[in-house]
Amino acid sequence: MRNGWWRELSGLVLPVDCAGCGRPRAGLCPACTAALSGAHPRRVRPSPLPGRLPPVHAAAPYENAVRAVLLAHKERGALGLAGVLGRALAGSVRAGTGRGDPAAPLLLVPVPSARSSTRARGHDPVLRIARAAAGELRRGGLAARVLPVLRQRRPVADQAGLGAGARRANLDGALAVAGGGGRLLARGPVCLVDDLLTTGSTLAEAARAVAEAVGADAGTGRPPPCRAAVVAASRSAFEIIRN
Helix, strand or coil: CCCHHHHHHHHHHCCCCCCCCCCCCCCCCHHHHHHHHCCCCEEECCCCCCCCCCCEEEEEECCHHHHHHHHHHHHCCCHHHHHHHHHHHHHHHHHHHCCCECCECEEEEECCCCHHHHHHHCCCHHHHHHHHHHHHHHHCCCCEEECCCEEECCCCCCCCCCCHHHHHHHHCCCEEECCCHHHHHCCCCEEEEEEEECCCHHHHHHHHHHHHHHHHHHCCCCCCCEEEEEEEECHHHHHHHHC
């Protein structure tokens, strides 16, 4: 975290190549910005569909410039990209939740990174994007706040290279809501947020943890209505809905 301020300042002050296509001194060029935020977010659905996965909306397929921008923000500390990624995520949230209820602010619940990953990267990419999205939503008149109450309660293996079944097994029971978080989650509609959807296993596990916490803390005995939004999803998840 201690180098995060320098990364962010240098990204704002120094001319940099486009994180999406590499165009020299372009910042994030108009074409790559449009790839993230130019299209209408759509419902996505992985196959096979994990149990407990709520409806998910995504801004763009995870390919080409979109993939490069997400990786630059997450793995290379290009923190200045959080704004455009937050706008893309805000569009996905709006597509899935509508205009919202002013009396019950929309609760954006980010999927947590492992503590070791956060330390290695120097920042929590999903939390940063979620905060940028909440600000964008508020500027557009939708009451929204970030509620980072999910925690990893046991170590999980690196998901890269794992298939859908192995990812479900790896994540089963891995997430929990911090003590007392269920009462906070019961105060408004919940939208789980992440940067990327592949198999949907992570969001399904997050939805399970939220449902259990609200049922225990609020005494409802039933899961709350819950939706999810991501910046990007695999191309196949878009194609399944289209067809």
